[in-house]
């Protein structure tokens with residue numbers, strides 16, 4: 001049997017709740033003074049009692065539902081033990097045996113299904129900064145991020161290339177953004193990617209090794225890192241050597257991965273049930289209510305924009321990617337020609353904090369513009385004259401574009417009609 | 428009689444980040460074995476393992492997503508127990524050498 005690229009993904013996303021996962025400290029930690037947003041719970045001081053954030057739980061379940069997962073009606077939190085300076089308590093509260101949801105899927109454009117293993121909720125760790133101070137190599141620790149709600153999404157190793165991984169990640173990001181539960185801002189670290197890569201017989205017959213790439217902060221790097229790693233491993237395997245099981249980093253400058261000398265960590269996390277947090281028990285009705293709150297999936301919205309407003313696929317995709325832009329389009333598309341409005345939004349020619357300025361001059365349309373549009377689209381004009389009157393919408397759109405949406409589309413349509421039904425165009 | 432070997436004690440000590448001397452490792456090896464034997468008596472009792480829970484009958488103890496400023500520590504308070512600090516950060520030896 002032939003070996004094939006076998007790639008799984010672990011994705012961490014910070015939820016944008018107001019408060020942290022188990023305490024009332026603010027969850028927004030970007031660019032805040034170090035260690036200014038902590039309390040006994042998130043600093044892991046003895047005797048502090050963690051109490052889970054209900055909204056974070058709802059959001060974690062909604063992410064699972066959006067990824068077609070089954071929901072556990074009884075979920076528990078567990079302690080995962082390890083020693084590292086970013087972890088104040090010596091353990092992280094996470095979910096091990098009973099995550100909020102499991103066994104989902106996400107379909108790629110090709111129809112290929114990527115299975116989702118599980119979606120669980122945990123707490124983020126503190127942030128480490130490595131510095132040399134007075135000639136000493138030191139690590140600085142900031143616990144503002146400690147305890148921020150973090151959702152981990154794990155896929156089965158169903159992905160077979162860097163490109164597929166990138167497509168999956170983009171789709172996932174669009175879904176998470178449409179749910180409004182995370183900014184998914186990779187530069188700020190609110191979405192983190194960890195692919196694991198091997199050449200295996202199949203996703204169910206994995207190789208004896210796998211290589212993880214850490215600290216990838218863009219989809220492009222994830223794609224390039226995966227492709228590099230596949231090539232590197234293949235070269236070793238072709239020589240009859242087994243790649244080493246390890247964690248590697250990615251260097252954008254060389255587009256290569258490199259072995260990371262991470263301090264040896266024991267894989268023995270000694271998970272046990274978090275005694276301070278009773279189980280979360282849900283009714284089916286509760287889960288169904290969360291399901292009802294799910295927005296339409298981005299793919300479906302794109303399809304509808306294309307169908308209902310005749311937007312181009314790429315314009316529709318750009319609108320859907322940004323909830324603010326989409327909301328603006330939906331609010332104002334009746335006041336101004338939909339295609340024009342979409343283009344203005346996508347090309348950032350419109351201020352989203354104000355309604356669109358309707359400087360519509362209902363008086364006249366510059367006949368030169370009508371001329372130009374008809375000349376530039378002779379093939380369309382031929383179609384129109386052959387009886388395909390539906391192409392009028394396209395021509396009106398072109399006039400709107402030329403005039404940057406400054407004319408009334410009805411008037412543009414009338415002017416076009418006059419010309420099309422009038423004497424033949426001189427070429 | 429259970430037996431916790433010195434090798435196992437060493438492994439547990441490493442996971443727990445405890446520096447133990449050779450003498451301590453041997454001592455804890457026999458002590459931990461005794462503790463396990465003592466606890467092992469429980470296995471003679473007929474207990475429904477499904478009912479074992481650290482949570483009694485509590486479920487769904489959650490809180491609303493609200494910021495509680497009353498419990499937030501100042502930077503100074505947060506750092507007050509730290510051995511070393513630097514410009515508002517906790518300071519530890521470099522974890523990458």
Ligand SMILES: [Zn+2]
Pocket residue numbers: 020023024025037038039040041042043147
């Ligand atoms: Zn806190």
